[in-house]
Amino acid sequence: MIRFDGISKRFPDGTLAVDDFTITIPSRTTTVFVGSSGSGKTTLLRMVNRMVDPTSGSIHIDDDDISTLEPVALRRRIGYVMQNSGLLPHRTVVDNVATVPLLTGVSKREARAAALDLMDTVGLDRALADRYPSQLSGGQQQRVGVARGLAIDPNILLMDEPFGAVDPLVRSELQQELVRIQKDLAKTIVFVTHDIDEAFLLGDQVVILKTGGRIAQVGTPAEILANPADEFVDTFIGAERGRRALSIQTVNGKEVVVDGTGRLAGILRSPTPESGRSA
Amino acid sequence: MNLFGDAFRWILEPSHWTGPNGIPNRILEHLAYTGLTVLIATLIAVALGLYIGHTGRFRGIAVSVTGAMRALPTLGLLVYLAVLFGLGIQFALIPTIIVLVVLAIPPLLAGAYSGVQSVDGRTVDAARSMGMTEWQILWKVEVPLALPLILGGIRSAVLQVVATATVAAYISLGGLGRYIIDALPVRDYTTVLVGALLVTILALVLDGILILCQRLTVPAGVRAIRSSPGQRSTTKSASTVSTAA
Numbered sequence: 001m002i003r004f005d006g007i008s009k010r011f012p013d014g015t016l017a018v019d020d021f022t023i024t025i026p027s028r029t030t031t032v033f034v035g036s037s038g039s040g041k042t043t044l045l046r047m048v049n050r051m052v053d054p055t056s057g058s059i060h061i062d063d064d065d066i067s068t069l070e071p072v073a074l075r076r077r078i079g080y081v082m083q084n085s086g087l088l089p090h091r092t093v094v095d096n097v098a099t100v101p102l103l104t105g106v107s108k109r110e111a112r113a114a115a116l117d118l119m120d121t122v123g124l125d126r127a128l129a130d131r132y133p134s135q136l137s138g139g140q141q142q143r144v145g146v147a148r149g150l151a152i153d154p155n156i157l158l159m160d161e162p163f164g165a166v167d168p169l170v171r172s173e174l175q176q177e178l179v180r181i182q183k184d185l186a187k188t189i190v191f192v193t194h195d196i197d198e199a200f201l202l203g204d205q206v207v208i209l210k211t212g213g214r215i216a217q218v219g220t221p222a223e224i225l226a227n228p229a230d231e232f233v234d235t236f237i238g239a240e241r242g243r244r245a246l247s248i249q250t251v252n253g254k255e256v257v258v259d260g261t262g263r264l265a266g267i268l269r270s271p272t273p274e275s276g277r278s279a
Numbered sequence: 280m281n282l283f284g285d286a287f288r289w290i291l292e293p294s295h296w297t298g299p300n301g302i303p304n305r306i307l308e309h310l311a312y313t314g315l316t317v318l319i320a321t322l323i324a325v326a327l328g329l330y331i332g333h334t335g336r337f338r339g340i341a342v343s344v345t346g347a348m349r350a351l352p353t354l355g356l357l358v359y360l361a362v363l364f365g366l367g368i369q370f371a372l373i374p375t376i377i378v379l380v381v382l383a384i385p386p387l388l389a390g391a392y393s394g395v396q397s398v399d400g401r402t403v404d405a406a407r408s409m410g411m412t413e414w415q416i417l418w419k420v421e422v423p424l425a426l427p428l429i430l431g432g433i434r435s436a437v438l439q440v441v442a443t444a445t446v447a448a449y450i451s452l453g454g455l456g457r458y459i460i461d462a463l464p465v466r467d468y469t470t471v472l473v474g475a476l477l478v479t480i481l482a483l484v485l486d487g488i489l490i491l492c493q494r495l496t497v498p499a500g501v502r503a504i505r506s507s508p509g510q511r512s513t514t515k516s517a518s519t520v521s522t523a524a
């Protein structure tokens with residue numbers, strides 16, 4: 001369990017990134033922070049591993065106030081996956097994955113073997129083990145990033161828009177992979193995104209944020225979809241509902257599909273005998 | 280033309296390859312001054328440069344101080360220090376090395392701090408958030424990635440020191456400068472040219488060796504050519520609709 005208690009963060013330049021943020025993140029489930037750019041998601045996430053220290057308020061992991069914990073030791077027991085994968089360019093895939101175990105004194109052979117296993121877990125071909133990050137595609141790099149985050153078998157996994165920089169097909173593949181991994185491993189995942197689809201897909205608990213880390217609504221995806229707390233939430237998820245509400249209109253005798261906002265989504269092909277067979 | 284012919288003949292003359300004023304001994308002396316200087320300067324400047332690069336502090340000061348150091352006239356400083364120390368010929372090495380170290384520090388410092396600063400901030404941030412200590416970030420991430428630039432600094436320092444170490448002879452030490460300093464007053468230009476040629480050849484050879492080192496130490500992952508084609512342009516096409524419909 002991670003508990004944010006009255007957390008505020010003012011950066012030295014005066015920016016109030018987070019203003020009085022309180023929430024409890026239950027163990028072994030996925031909590032997603034979703035909000036537009038600059039709403040303080042990254043700042044909140046980085047407070048958990050003390051990459052950012054709050055100006056006021058406290059954060060507890062289980063019963064420990066993390067401000068009393070040594071940052072380096074704390075970070076070594078929390079997995080962290082970031083948007084640009086943050087891989088070390090001068091180390092091979094397998095060495096990147098094994099980085100933290102090696103820091104904590106695990107033997108080279110053991111760390112390497114464990115890293116290879118993790119590559120299986122995240123769906124990476126072992127043949128890529130000795131490649132360098134620059135020789136991988138963006139999607140592969142993100143998988144390495146996830147494997148590295150899992151390498152210390154952390155209870156907590158922080159993920160900051162980990163799939164933000166890959167194309168939609170690869171992204172959805174990675175999302176499915178994460179759902180599968182989470183089913184097996186049941187980590188306490190804190191996931192940051194500005195994509196509401198992704199939030200609803202991955203989150204057991206979804207936290208919709210406004211500027212300044214102010215909570216617009218917290219709940220399960222179903223609760224939020226069914227009862228948007230206010231207009232802000234409605235607009236934020238509205239696009240999603242609109243896109244899902246497809247309907248058919250007839251234009252010049254042809255049937256086209258429009259979404260909830262009346263925008264053209266595509267044409268409807270009815271399976272007529274001629275075209276249906278040949279296609 | 281003739282002068283060069285004479286110089287080469289001088290160099291090839293076997294009797295010039297033995298004894299304290301022989302070519303091998305002068306080269307060794309020259310290399311010893313260079314080596315000692317670069318060693319001392321590296322210890323000072325690279326340590327300082329890594330500190331500045333890692334912390335981002337004192338950068339402005341470092342830039343202006345090294346700028347001023349570059350502007351110091353080597354020979355003037357040498358004479359000044361020699362007089363200041365006034366220790367006599369047996370201690371001439373100290374002012375010589377100080378002068379050469381002053382010369383070597385700017386490129387070394389610049390190579391080290393610009394090398395560390397050139398490392399992608401996101402890589403350093405990732406290393407830190409994984410739980411590396413600052414020390415580990417420096418040695419396991421920043422130094423390996425900065426190595427090409429650090430070695431670049433060492434390279435230009437070595438070149439400058441090799442060329443300038445001839446001044447050692449000015450205050451009665453050895454090295455290849457001996458040929459030049461001794462021959463100039465008696466207008467023996469062949470020997471002056473020999474000194475200059477040998478310094479040039481030595482510099483070229485050392486530079487070649489250092490280029491090789493530089494090549495070998497570029498982290499393999501940085502050298503690796505980006506081979507992935509990248510499939511970023513995939514758009515949400517009609518396939519999304521047809522599955523939904």
Ligand SMILES: Nc1ncnc2c1ncn2[C@@H]1O[C@H](COP(=O)(O)OP(=O)(O)OP(=O)(O)O)[C@@H](O)[C@H]1O
Nearest residue numbers: 011013015017036037038039040041042043044194
């Ligand atoms: N180191 C910093 N110094 C000053 N201001 C900062 C710093 N980091 C973040 N901020 C500011 O704090 C606010 C929140 O930033 P944060 O990075 O947490 O947003 P975010 O929700 O992660 O945005 P994005 O979706 O674009 O990543 C922004 O206004 C940002 O400019």
Ligand SMILES: [Mg+2]
Nearest residue numbers: 041042043160
């Ligand atoms: Mg962010």
